[in-house]
Amino acid sequence: MAVGIFDSGLGGLTVLDAVSKAMPEVPFVYYGDNSHAPYGVRDADDVYNLTTAAVERLWDEGCDLVILACNTASAAALRRMQEAWIPSDKRVLGVFVPLIEALTERQWGDNSPPREVAVEHVALFATPATVRSRAFQRELAFRAIGVDVEAQACGGLVDAIEEGDMILAEALVRSHVDALKRKMPDPQAAILGCTHYPLMQGVFQDALGADVKVYSQADLVAASLEDYLKRHPTMIGSGQTSTFLTTGDPKKVSDHATQFLRREIVFNAA
Ligand code: DGL
Numbered sequence: 001m002a003v004g005i006f007d008s009g010l011g012g013l014t015v016l017d018a019v020s021k022a023m024p025e026v027p028f029v030y031y032g033d034n035s036h037a038p039y040g041v042r043d044a045d046d047v048y049n050l051t052t053a054a055v056e057r058l059w060d061e062g063c064d065l066v067i068l069a070c071n072t073a074s075a076a077a078l079r080r081m082q083e084a085w086i087p088s089d090k091r092v093l094g095v096f097v098p099l100i101e102a103l104t105e106r107q108w109g110d111n112s113p114p115r116e117v118a119v120e121h122v123a124l125f126a127t128p129a130t131v132r133s134r135a136f137q138r139e140l141a142f143r144a145i146g147v148d149v150e151a152q153a154c155g156g157l158v159d160a161i162e163e164g165d166m167i168l169a170e171a172l173v174r175s176h177v178d179a180l181k182r183k184m185p186d187p188q189a190a191i192l193g194c195t196h197y198p199l200m201q202g203v204f205q206d207a208l209g210a211d212v213k214v215y216s217q218a219d220l221v222a223a224s225l226e227d228y229l230k231r232h233p234t235m236i237g238s239g240q241t242s243t244f245l246t247t248g249d250p251k252k253v254s255d256h257a258t259q260f261l262r263r264e265i266v267f268n269a270a
Helices: 013-022 044-060 071-076 078-084 096-103 128-133 135-143 157-162 166-183 197-208 217-231 250-261
Strands: 003-007 028-032 065-068 091-093 121-126 148-153 189-192 213-215 243-246
Touching: 003 013, 003 044, 013 028, 013 217, 013 250, 028 044, 044 065, 044 071, 044 078, 044 128, 065 217, 071 078, 071 096, 071 121, 071 128, 071 135, 078 091, 096 135, 096 189, 096 213, 096 217, 121 128, 121 166, 121 197, 128 135, 128 148, 135 148, 148 166, 157 166, 157 197, 166 197, 189 197, 197 213, 243 250
Parallel strands: 003 028, 003 065, 028 243, 065 091, 121 148, 121 189, 189 213
Antiparallel strands: none
């Protein structure tokens, strides 16, 4: 039994870490498409083609359920995949909905009409492709009214994190927060809408100020997945072992992953 976790690169390790801590008995197969990262600057067709190829590879590993731990893929490809591509015995789930349910204080599967919620001014930090898709605003509009969302496309940040250049990454976070604040001076909440960004969560919080509530996905996705697997236990596929796969250079990716998670991670070629 195994569940697949997909990301364009290393950022999904934040989700992998949270789900493995929450469900130590479940084997997870992680697939990082590092040779094609960043996805955030690609067009929707490109993201769709890369994401479907990766998901097929995870099905081959015995993962009937795959989590797209990548906001860009969730925003630009998931709906198209769910409409016409996924066979009936497989599931592919994204990372947007758990975050929006937390922001709008809804329970899983609450399909009641949109209503007013506690927050009115929300800052969204995400990749250029996620911002362009407007998927976050669309999902939010199904659940909440009267929420003003200002989105900041954080160009360059994923590349800096993938390269392990944390000095550049910190400078970029601070300049993107400044740019956001020029458009929305007093956000009440900030969404880290890219799986790479929790690796910089402390810098985001510092630049935004202590009174801004920063939402990051990893724990929310873990709680949501745990709940899903209780309700759909057969979706844990036939795979037996936890593995890390990459389309990039396994040695380089393993070194960066070990640095990020502060424990030894060994990637194999996908
Ligand atoms: N980590 C992915 C996300 O959550 C994509 C980053 C990228 O490849 O640009 O959006």
